[in-house]
Amino acid sequence: MRKKTKGYLALGVLGAVLAVLSLILEGRISDPVGGMLMGTGSGLFAFGFCQWRMRRWEEKDPERMHQATVEANDERNVAIRRRAQAVSGEVLQWAVMAAAWVSIGLGAPLWVTLAAVGVFLAKSILEIALMVRYQRQM
Numbered sequence: 001m002r003k004k005t006k007g008y009l010a011l012g013v014l015g016a017v018l019a020v021l022s023l024i025l026e027g028r029i030s031d032p033v034g035g036m037l038m039g040t041g042s043g044l045f046a047f048g049f050c051q052w053r054m055r056r057w058e059e060k061d062p063e064r065m066h067q068a069t070v071e072a073n074d075e076r077n078v079a080i081r082r083r084a085q086a087v088s089g090e091v092l093q094w095a096v097m098a099a100a101w102v103s104i105g106l107g108a109p110l111w112v113t114l115a116a117v118g119v120f121l122a123k124s125i126l127e128i129a130l131m132v133r134y135q136r137q138m
Helices: 003-024 031-060 062-072 075-105 110-137
Strands: none
Touching: 003 031, 031 062, 075 110
16 A cells, blocks of 8 residues: 555544544533534545545556546546536525525524625626636636
């Protein structure tokens, strides 16, 4: 095993230890700390284990891994991925506005509605700024 592979494995083990530690210390630590331990541990475990598996796959079958990398960076696949990201951004943008309307209807505090509207505006401004930038580059 290479050094990087061992590092990811150690990260996964550390994550598992943190998650188990939060379960063991359940009554002795506050709920927010236990939640942080569980969340961090679960995230580290998932990331470390997945990266470890990918590196092991790369070590065992480098030709197949190279082919997967070439396919992932193919011009058509990149265009498809970017289009999917753009559409999902639009859907998310309007979902945030729907959440703002729901928060108004449910009588939520004003800051909740303003935060949703702020996210909507920030996304719109960022979209315009990026369009201007890309038009100058192309």
